[in-house]
Amino acid sequence: MYKFQLLFFALIISYLNGQNLDKNNPILYNADNDNGTYTNPILYSDYSDPDVILVGDKYYMTASSFNCVPGLPILESYDLVNWQIIGYALNNNIPVEKYSNPQHGNGVWAPCIRFHDNYFYIYYPDPDYGIYMIKSKKPKESWSEPILVKAGKGLIDPTPLWDNDGKTYLAFAFAGSRAGIKSILAICTMNTEGTKANNDDVLIIDGHQDEPTIEGPKLYKKDNFYYIFAPAGGVSTGWQTVLRSKNIFGPYEKKKVLQQGKTNINGPHQGAWVQTPSGEDWFIHFQDKGALGRIVHLQPMKWKNDWPIIGNDTDNDGIGEPLLTYKKPNVGKNYPRISPPTSDEFNVPKFGLQWQWHANSKINWGLPSSLGYYLLNCIPKTSNYKNLFDAPNLFLQKISSPNFIATTKISNFIKNEEEFGLVLMGIDYSYLRVKKINGKLFISQIICQNADKKTEEQEINTTEIKSEEIYLRVKITEDGKGIFSYSEDQSNYKTIGNVFSIKQGKWIGAKIGYIAQREGFINDSGYIKIDWIRFEKI
Known part of the structure; x- marks a missing residue:
């Protein structure tokens, strides 16, 4: 019994040390108020264009990484509030030679993470080449080499959907700086494996009139509707729009569901809809904070008349505003306060997960x-x-x-x-x-x-x-x-x-x-x- 107690306490200490609680790696910022509530942002750090999924009892997040390497960070959480980084999905940007020198603003733009048929998938765009896919059975371990699923200059913000009937789809947006067009969303079919997109693209929405710069689509299916969550109006000045249709090719109705309103949370831009095992709905988005980057917020979400309402809808018009403080998601238990690491003692022969280079790295650096x-x-x-x-x-x-x-x-x-x-x-x-x-x-x-x-x-x-x-x-x-x-x-x-x-x-x-x-x-x-x-x- 005594040996068991020693082992138990050793495991607890090991666990806590792994959660950034040691004296040499203090938590600089954490959203968990330790009283059943949290305060936004949940990550006061530049995890731009976040996307999140639930697999088992864990949530997984990835984000844009642009020219920084390793790329496509993978973060993990049990409660949507406390996050730790567990690895990266992309060792190098491709083509390798091009990205051996800094390519500021290029590289990995807004990705989408999904789980299908026992695989984790990430679809990510490089606006100069097209839409890539990588996959892994264990997100903390090695990911496959990128496959160019849909070639095309200016194709960005991909989001796949494996439908109930076995058909597979890919929705995406356009970068005006490369494609020469923007403010529209499109969708096409893919092969079952999700490795090749077909050239049967269909327009979903033309946002030029009242949804300028609509982009960042996230495609979901709920009950009898297909839903596309998509921000519009600009990164620091816009709002969150949702489209819905009973036919994946449309026509789609649309509704604004989240805006800055009277709050100081500008944007609010891009993000992901997730559910807890208890059935709660939540929405993760970012806020542009200039020098601090695009920091990550968590908003409660509910459904009314088959439309989502995100944040605080004080006037009952169906358009929410971001909340600063709210009760934590109901995930069945409380988890320790954790955050991505900052301090580093450089005592182990391993590249710390907080570090990135500005280009594909060389061994002599x-x-x-x-x-x-x-x-x-x-x-x-x-x-x-x-x-x-x-x-x-x-x-x-x-x-x-x-x-x-x-x-x-x-x-x-x-x-x-x-x-x-x-x-x-x-x-x-x-x-x-x-x-x-x-x-x-x-x-x-x-x-x-x-x-x-x-x-x-x-x-x-x-x-x-x-x-x-x-x-x-x-x-x-x-x-x-x-x-x-x-x-x-x-x-x-x-x-x-x-x-x-x-x-x-x-x-x-x-x-x-x-x-x-x-x-x-x-x-x-x-x-x-x-x-x-x-x-x-x-």
Whole structure:
């Protein structure tokens, strides 16, 4: 009995440690109020265009990843409020060679996750090539290689449906920047396996008159109706529309079911309808928060006269408004508060799930280890390099809270004309750069405005440092400002440079992480050892 108790407590401790509750990985933000309610957003992080399904007793979410690799994050939850990231479905963007360099705003746009015939499916678009499909029996493990299901420049936002009669369909939208048309939705049939779409496309809705920029369809079937949930009116200014028909090819009726109204939750855009095992209906959508990206909200949903009503319908007109705080979904029990990881001790020989590169990665960029650090090498700048917007080897993670302090310990072994730094990355970016010049180390704040326009960096407050072991820190305030500081002894931190206003990237929120680089190629570049990065709440 005593051994059983020891084993039981060991398992509990192991479980809690796996849920980001240890002292070195505190939860920066969590929506669970610990009193049976939650407060939106459920994820204060850039999980753009979220889609969610229920399989067994678990919910699975994926989201757009654009040029960031690995792509198509897979998150898991038992209660729709507490989420953890369990892996990625896409190791590389394809074509591999094209995405070996940064392709800001390209790559994986709004995906759709489904479960059919014991397989998890993700359909995702690359607006320059068409609609791809990948699948897996275990979402935490390896996924199949992408299959191009429907080729076409500008085809986006796919959503499949396996109907009760065995027929298979694919609905989608159009990106005006590639297709030259937008504000319409279409549908076609597919083969039973869902690997090839047919050329029998049918118009579902022309939204030019009163549903401008309608996109992001999600196709469902309930009772005798086919439903298509689709946002319209623009990412930060629009609303949620639902279409319904008893024939999948239409004609479809339409109804606005969710809008910002008198709330401060703009959009509300894109998302997924899910049910709990107890029969409750919920809707997940995102809100565009600028530099913080597209953060994820959860709204209650109910049905009236075969139409969904999402959020709070105070005037009973069938159009809801987003709720800020509400009771948690009824899933039969309470689950621990968890959130995706931020801090990293770099103590295990495994790539942390919070980290992504800005392009398909190469083995010489960096390596995890069991030696207590992550090795990041000083990679030669690309031939077309103007600023960090051209750097593929940015080692970054999403910002996961509106305010925090991040501190990192780095030991450097760089050579002359090599540099590294702690970066706040976006279209505007800033970082603490350490550079070796004539055998001496200098620290500066670097700022670049409108990096996507190939502008030059500005160097501010250059100071010589003596230690090869340095602590870099950035404080992010509620109003989106970044304040950098550094220390050579982990006790006395010196503020350096100017206050920086964080800014989003191309279709993604601002990110935080590292860069290590050099001018030109040599056969043995310098490197840094990232000992740890620790985030703390303000």
